[in-house]
Amino acid sequence: MLKVGEFIDYYNLVGFMSKRINRNNFVNYITGYSFVIPPLIFVVLFIMVPVFKSFYLSFTSWRGLGEPSFTGLRNYINLFTKDPAFYIALKNSLLFQFGATAGTILVGLILALLIDLKIRFWRFYRFVFFLPVVLSTIAIGFMWQKVFDPYGLLNTILEALTLDRFAIIWLGQSQWLAMGIIVFVTIWQYSGFPMLFFLAGLQNIDPEIYEAARIDGASTIKRIIHVSIPLLKNVFSVIIVLQLIFSFKVFGIVWVMTQGGPANLTEVLGTHLYKVAFTGQSFGYGSVIAVLIFIVSMIYAYLYTRISGYKNTLK
């Protein structure tokens, strides 16, 4: 919000005569508003209205035709008491979330610390390590699905090495193995993302601190553990929340690699919602899952704004 003092400073700086303040004020307001209104209309129509509608639909039964009919809390009760697939999906979503968040951040941190040592070809490494991030998750998922296919690359290699007994149906055997592979593919594709954050954080560390550590006789490894990593504290909190948000939305990679199967074993919240709503035509019931995802995401978004200091920039 503007203060009177700010107004006067602003207009003295620009050199306008004081009697023009009010008119200019008005013009500024109008242009200000008209510039922000177009994107606001878009987010109101296509994000905010749908979010409220999600809440509404979650209390109704709607099969895609006609008008939704109000059913109260029935969808919520059904979800929590009569839907074993929901609990599998919830468990897998959390499993994926923590596996992918921890994995990408750990690998990303190691890569960033090593690149920051200014080893030979570090620019090339940074270039390659981020490359998979820009590729379509669906295409990458298809590629890896063919690697882990019963007749795919991995089993061919294992057979060539006469390790046939390790050649198994990778994605169709157990819940843990399939989810583990999906987490692995995500780490493979996305660890370049936290790497960039850590590199930016490392770049912001004052070189004099390193110099002091060197004079004190600290080895490179000690310096990393006792100086670099503690100073990356802020980057850690931002990237952890960001990765939690990203991985909670998981859909594409699961959809392309297993479609939630075999027999719901790799179902996540996203695929469960899609199947319930768009395959099973139970849009009201699906909206309950949407509301749950929304509430959790808002908690993360709130954490993110607190941590990343967006509030401080709003001055």
Place this chain on the structure above:
Amino acid sequence: MQLNTHRKRPFGSIFGRSLIQIFMISWTLMLLLPIFWLLYSSFKTSSAIRANTFAFPKVIAWENYDFSSLSDVGLTIGIYYRNSIIISVVSLFILIFISLIASYSIAKLKFPGKNVIMIIFIALLGIPVHAILIPLYYQMLSYGLLDKYLGVILPYIALFSPFTILLLQAYFREFPNELIDAAKIDGCGNLRTFFSIVLPISKGAVSSVLIINFINIWNEFLFALVVMTNNNAKTLPVGLMGFKGTYAIEWGPLFATLVITIIPTIIIYFIFHRNIIQGITTGAIKG
């Protein structure tokens, strides 16, 4: 992005450095080999892939890239490609245009309530598509926009504008006020100041958001999956799912389609990786 060049002293012993190089080369191979395998396998016939998934192609099977043969089984790759390009270009154009002006206004113009508007954009940043998928589908159904380009273009603009605006306003905030004020004294209005003074200097930031958004829109899957169900309306990632069905056995054409799906973003990354890397880090750290 520059890294700290102050520390010229290389890490420890030759042994230590070789160890790090071995690790870095291993991860590089880990990332590049599967992509390389995909690339050369796309030139093998499906039967050659079945015979040995690992071997290099003996005869180059260009026919994998002749996608017209796939239309017999209902996979119209050319149409998916066209749809992806049209949707990406149109959404990008509108998205960037309205985001630029709004970000400039938030960063440099004074009007009451702009903090509230900013908080709205920040809050929307974390909303997952899942949470709005069903009502958006319902909305598109009632507007008659299912299977229409606008049916995904309009939500894409809404979905990607909060991130774009946050990034751009962070950049404009640091734009020198003196230049803007000078233009105003010369009698330029806000729009003219923006287009003739601010925008030409901001090419770097604009190309960053252009490229990052292009990649995001090109790869978007879930919403396109829901809205574009008619075969003639599908985008590339959605169309790819067609290989899951009866045609699952033909790996050659599948690999060729995967290659042409990832090639545009790879090329863009080759040319603009500096902009991408810079855009992502400023967007998230500086806010």
